[in-house]
Amino acid sequence: MAPHPGLTADTFTGADPVGATDGPAVRLRGLTRSFGGRTVLDGVDLDLAPGEFTALLGHSGSGKSTLLRALGRLDGYEDGRRDGRRGGAGRGDTPGATGSGTADVPERVSVVFQDARLLPWERVLENVVLGLTGPDAGETGRTVLAEVGLAGRERDWPAVLSGGEAQRAALARALVRQPELLLLDEPFGALDALTRLRMHALLRRLCARYRPCVLLVTHDIDEALALADRVLVLTDGRISHDLRPSAGTAGGTAGGGHGKGRGELRGELLAALGVEE
Amino acid sequence: MTVSTPSAPARPRAPGRSGRPRRTHRPVGRPRRRIPFARALGPVLLLVLWWVASATGLLDPQTLAPPADVAATFGDLARSGELQEHLLVSLRRAALGLGFGVAAGLLLALAAGLSRIGEALIDGTVQLVRSLPILALVPLAIIWFGIGEEVKVILVALGTLVPVYLNTHAALTGLDPRYAELARTVDLTPAGFLRRIALPGAAPGFFTGLRMSVTISWLVLVVSEQINASSGIGYLMTQARTFGRTDVIVVGLVVYGLLGLLSDTLVRLFERRALAWRRTLA
Numbered sequence: 001m002a003p004h005p006g007l008t009a010d011t012f013t014g015a016d017p018v019g020a021t022d023g024p025a026v027r028l029r030g031l032t033r034s035f036g037g038r039t040v041l042d043g044v045d046l047d048l049a050p051g052e053f054t055a056l057l058g059h060s061g062s063g064k065s066t067l068l069r070a071l072g073r074l075d076g077y078e079d080g081r082r083d084g085r086r087g088g089a090g091r092g093d094t095p096g097a098t099g100s101g102t103a104d105v106p107e108r109v110s111v112v113f114q115d116a117r118l119l120p121w122e123r124v125l126e127n128v129v130l131g132l133t134g135p136d137a138g139e140t141g142r143t144v145l146a147e148v149g150l151a152g153r154e155r156d157w158p159a160v161l162s163g164g165e166a167q168r169a170a171l172a173r174a175l176v177r178q179p180e181l182l183l184l185d186e187p188f189g190a191l192d193a194l195t196r197l198r199m200h201a202l203l204r205r206l207c208a209r210y211r212p213c214v215l216l217v218t219h220d221i222d223e224a225l226a227l228a229d230r231v232l233v234l235t236d237g238r239i240s241h242d243l244r245p246s247a248g249t250a251g252g253t254a255g256g257g258h259g260k261g262r263g264e265l266r267g268e269l270l271a272a273l274g275v276e277e
Numbered sequence: 278m279t280v281s282t283p284s285a286p287a288r289p290r291a292p293g294r295s296g297r298p299r300r301t302h303r304p305v306g307r308p309r310r311r312i313p314f315a316r317a318l319g320p321v322l323l324l325v326l327w328w329v330a331s332a333t334g335l336l337d338p339q340t341l342a343p344p345a346d347v348a349a350t351f352g353d354l355a356r357s358g359e360l361q362e363h364l365l366v367s368l369r370r371a372a373l374g375l376g377f378g379v380a381a382g383l384l385l386a387l388a389a390g391l392s393r394i395g396e397a398l399i400d401g402t403v404q405l406v407r408s409l410p411i412l413a414l415v416p417l418a419i420i421w422f423g424i425g426e427e428v429k430v431i432l433v434a435l436g437t438l439v440p441v442y443l444n445t446h447a448a449l450t451g452l453d454p455r456y457a458e459l460a461r462t463v464d465l466t467p468a469g470f471l472r473r474i475a476l477p478g479a480a481p482g483f484f485t486g487l488r489m490s491v492t493i494s495w496l497v498l499v500v501s502e503q504i505n506a507s508s509g510i511g512y513l514m515t516q517a518r519t520f521g522r523t524d525v526i527v528v529g530l531v532v533y534g535l536l537g538l539l540s541d542t543l544v545r546l547f548e549r550r551a552l553a554w555r556r557t558l559a
Contacts, residue, residue, distance in 0.1 A: 074458055111462040117455055121477040121554045130473060131463030157554050177463070 374433020382441030390449030448482025
């Protein structure tokens, strides 16, 4: 996919390219979250490097989504403090929730949810540039829509999009704000297998181009191995496994050198998730 | 189908050439064959019945004037300008009352739907007002505001505020909280949240309320104009009652009916434009 002439790498990453900073893009220290006395995250320490694609695996209820919400500043905590004022209605905050620890995240964070979450009363382009200001927002939106394969669909209502198309639009909405951290919350969970594979290829292309730090929450081991440089397993609110599939494994062949083979990794991850093969 | 002969109304059967066997059970979902002017059929039938009953002397003109007399009176009143004068007065009252009522209902619903303090302060109060039949306030309103224009506008405003508030508020509180979450992820400002998410999300409820309010505005106006007024369609009808002029009363009824129909059509057109995105959902 040829980059749009008007959008060089500079316009997307800004004056301070993400890759140029030495420190981690994300830095969690002792991140703890409990809901009504139940500890969901139990002192998570985690560094994510800029441009790194990390997959986070775990059972449902293991705290994956809580971790992602904390990274996306969606849980009402700002610097460990509760702040109920953000976000208009502010009803997302759970009563009885407590939290501690620090989460240093970049300024520009985008989230793609499992549901595309497009506003049904705004056309596709307006959905993509939602919250963006500036005279060239529309043009940027068009460019990113073309990149996700939705050129010509700018004036459509979201209701006429298929599930895969809606998720592409959601991806465009996330990328259009040039995120330093891209959070993906089981974004392909509701798609059929073929659409999911096409979305994997698209996501790989887009990540190679935009180079955000990515955290993909998923329960699909194969998806994690196919996409990620690094795979984490969350068990009982702690990171129990931190694996790095070597470069060759994404292609399906056994990796040489210091990396483990894909089959071996898969077995290890299945065991970590408590599934007997 | 044309219904012009007196014998026709005695046969309320559906039109259609005889000989065709009529299917009694139509598969659900199969498109029905449309009868032209189907919705006008009932009212036309009623009109014919009225005409026949008047012509045969079955209906005493003291009880209800014949259609021809009503039409003539309508013409007279329109020619003299009397009808337009009263019509304008009524329209102005309804429009003012509706405008204030709808604006207040919308603002209160937004305040109650988007802030917890607003909800605590407003919702209980409006629910209390709602439980009162609005027309029961007429005696008190007359004592407070006299018999001028204000009292009519205020009564219409109070009556129309309630459905707009209730429906808009219900739509707002029923708005998917995931949209609020989305607003955070794209760093929408509070004003942006209001404009891009809260208002469009509440629009379907608002329009439901608006349509109810338009109906109510005429209802409240009729009553308040008949109780204490010196102008307006309601006044015209009250005067006619004093002189036993059923033709004038029917003219007033027709005007109210047309006004109601017209205003509802306008709101529906407006609604269709504003909620264009919903048409794609079907």
